[in-house]
Amino acid sequence: MDPLANIRMVLVRPIYGGNLGSICRAMKNMGVTRLVLVNPNPEMDFGEAQKYALHANDILETRSQVTSVEEAVGDCAVVAATTGLKGLYRSHTKTPRELAPRLIESAQQHQVAVVFGPENHGLSNEEMQFATHLLTIPSTPAYSSLNLAQAVMLCCYELYLASEQYAPPQEFHPEAPVVMRERFFDLWRQMLLDIKFCDQVKIDHMMMGFRRIFGRGYLSEADVNILMGLARQAAWAAGKSAAKDPAADAKRADELAK
Amino acid sequence: MDPLANIRMVLVRPIYGGNLGSICRAMKNMGVTRLVLVNPNPEMDFGEAQKYALHANDILETRSQVTSVEEAVGDCAVVAATTGLKGLYRSHTKTPRELAPRLIESAQQHQVAVVFGPENHGLSNEEMQFATHLLTIPSTPAYSSLNLAQAVMLCCYELYLASEQYAPPQEFHPEAPVVMRERFFDLWRQMLLDIKFCDQVKIDHMMMGFRRIFGRGYLSEADVNILMGLARQAAWAAGKSAAKDPAADAKRADELAK
Known part of the structure; x- marks a missing residue:
C-alpha cells in the first residue's frame, strides 16, 4: 500500500488556472495523485491549467470538486492546514519536514488531507477549524508569501521523501583498496622521476603532496585505472617505458570512466 | 556573514518570463538573492517576469547576464549542476538535501553556484563540465521532469534550511506538570460522579480512559485550565458545586486558550 495514495491535496477557492496546472505537475512529480477543489474561481481558466499540467493532465481530470472544506476532508483522520508565518495560531504550527513523517504514518491506514488557502489570502478561521495540525512552510521574513504552486510542491516533496520511495540512482563504483592505491603511487613516483618533474631528493615530499590531493575524496578503481x-x-612518451605504446590501456581506462 | 549571500543561481538559456519571475520570488522567499542568466532567450518576456516576481523584483533587476557558463561560475569554488534522473553521469549525483550542507559550508568563505539548464532540456555536456558536483532532485519515475521554477525553489529551500536561519514561530506553552494534571483528574473524577456520568463502581475504569485520551499528546497549563x-x-450546573457561578473561571480559561 502506497501511503501517498491516501493523501489528498485540498485547494480552497483557488483562483488561477496556471497555478492549478503547476500544482498537478508538482503532485505527479512527487507521487501524490488526489486533488480536491473547494469552490474554485468560477472564472478558472482550465485551458491554462491543462497547459501548465503538461504530463499530469490525469491528475487535473480526476480531480474532485466540492462546496465546503468539511466535505473535502470529512473522511480524513488527519487534516493539515497551511498557514502563513503571521497567521492565527501560528505558535502551534509545524514545518512540512517535521509533520511529513506523521502524515505518512497515518496514511498507511487512514485518509489524510493537506489544505491550502487561495492565492490572495490564506484559509479563513472557519476553513481552518477542521485541521488536526497546522503547517507553516519555512521562508524568510523579508518575503514570506509563497506562490501557491510552490507551497504545494514543497509539501508534496517532503511527503515523497518521508515516504522513503525515492531510491537515488546509484551505480556501484567500488572504492580502490590500499594495494591498488599503492600500485598507483609507485607508478606515479617512477613517472615523476622519468619525466624529470622532480629528483630523488624531492620525490618523497612531492609524493606526500600527491597523496594529499588524491586522498581528499573518494577514489574509485576506475579512477585509479585512469591515473595509472x-x-x-x-613514462612511454619520455622514452623510459617498455617498447609497447600503452595508449590502448589509456583508452580502456577512458571507457571505464564513463 | 550570511552564506546565502555567496550562493548564486545560474540559469542557462532560460526561455520563459513567467518562470524567470517565479524563480525570483522563490529565491527571495528562501533568502537567496544572486541571479545570473547565461544567454537567455532573446524573446524573453521580461514584463511577464516582473508580474510573476511580485515583491522580488529587486532580484530580477539586479540580475547579471553573461554569455557563457564559464563566465557565470569562473570565480566559484563549488559549482553544483542540476541533471535529470536519466542524465549522463547520473550515478555520481547527490540530492539537494545531501549536498546543501556542503554548499553552505563552502559559502562561508567561497563563492558557490547552482546551475540549471533550460526548460526544454537540461544542460549540455559542455555546460556541465565546470561542475564540481552534480545534483538531481528526487522525483517519481512516472514523471520526473520538474518545472524549472519548482526545481530552483526546491534547491533554494534546502539551502535555506541548511543555513539554519529559519526559526519556527514559537510562543512558549509550558506543559502541565504532574501536580497540575492530578488536580485536573481529581476535579474530573468528582464531576463525572456529580453529573452521574458514571458511578463509584465504574469510575476508576472510566478515569483510566480519560487519562489515556489526555495523555496522548502535549497538554499545556492553559489546556488544563480550560479542562478544569x-x-x-x-458540577455547578448539576447543583453540586459551591454557590458561586464558576463561569468567570471558564471565561478566564477561554482567554488563556487564545
Whole structure:
C-alpha cells in the first residue's frame, strides 16, 4: 500500500488556472495523485491549467470538486492546514519536514488531507477549524508569501521523501583498496622521476603532496585505472617505458570512466 | 556573514518570463538573492517576469547576464549542476538535501553556484563540465521532469534550511506538570460522579480512559485550565458545586486558550 495514495491535496477557492496546472505537475512529480477543489474561481481558466499540467493532465481530470472544506476532508483522520508565518495560531504550527513523517504514518491506514488557502489570502478561521495540525512552510521574513504552486510542491516533496520511495540512482563504483592505491603511487613516483618533474631528493615530499590531493575524496578503481594509465603513457612518451605504446590501456581506462 | 549571500543561481538559456519571475520570488522567499542568466532567450518576456516576481523584483533587476557558463561560475569554488534522473553521469549525483550542507559550508568563505539548464532540456555536456558536483532532485519515475521554477525553489529551500536561519514561530506553552494534571483528574473524577456520568463502581475504569485520551499528546497549563474550568462549571450546573457561578473561571480559561 502506497501511503501517498491516501493523501489528498485540498485547494480552497483557488483562483488561477496556471497555478492549478503547476500544482498537478508538482503532485505527479512527487507521487501524490488526489486533488480536491473547494469552490474554485468560477472564472478558472482550465485551458491554462491543462497547459501548465503538461504530463499530469490525469491528475487535473480526476480531480474532485466540492462546496465546503468539511466535505473535502470529512473522511480524513488527519487534516493539515497551511498557514502563513503571521497567521492565527501560528505558535502551534509545524514545518512540512517535521509533520511529513506523521502524515505518512497515518496514511498507511487512514485518509489524510493537506489544505491550502487561495492565492490572495490564506484559509479563513472557519476553513481552518477542521485541521488536526497546522503547517507553516519555512521562508524568510523579508518575503514570506509563497506562490501557491510552490507551497504545494514543497509539501508534496517532503511527503515523497518521508515516504522513503525515492531510491537515488546509484551505480556501484567500488572504492580502490590500499594495494591498488599503492600500485598507483609507485607508478606515479617512477613517472615523476622519468619525466624529470622532480629528483630523488624531492620525490618523497612531492609524493606526500600527491597523496594529499588524491586522498581528499573518494577514489574509485576506475579512477585509479585512469591515473595509472596516464603514468604509463607519460613514462612511454619520455622514452623510459617498455617498447609497447600503452595508449590502448589509456583508452580502456577512458571507457571505464564513463 | 550570511552564506546565502555567496550562493548564486545560474540559469542557462532560460526561455520563459513567467518562470524567470517565479524563480525570483522563490529565491527571495528562501533568502537567496544572486541571479545570473547565461544567454537567455532573446524573446524573453521580461514584463511577464516582473508580474510573476511580485515583491522580488529587486532580484530580477539586479540580475547579471553573461554569455557563457564559464563566465557565470569562473570565480566559484563549488559549482553544483542540476541533471535529470536519466542524465549522463547520473550515478555520481547527490540530492539537494545531501549536498546543501556542503554548499553552505563552502559559502562561508567561497563563492558557490547552482546551475540549471533550460526548460526544454537540461544542460549540455559542455555546460556541465565546470561542475564540481552534480545534483538531481528526487522525483517519481512516472514523471520526473520538474518545472524549472519548482526545481530552483526546491534547491533554494534546502539551502535555506541548511543555513539554519529559519526559526519556527514559537510562543512558549509550558506543559502541565504532574501536580497540575492530578488536580485536573481529581476535579474530573468528582464531576463525572456529580453529573452521574458514571458511578463509584465504574469510575476508576472510566478515569483510566480519560487519562489515556489526555495523555496522548502535549497538554499545556492553559489546556488544563480550560479542562478544569469545564469540570467546575458542569458540577455547578448539576447543583453540586459551591454557590458561586464558576463561569468567570471558564471565561478566564477561554482567554488563556487564545
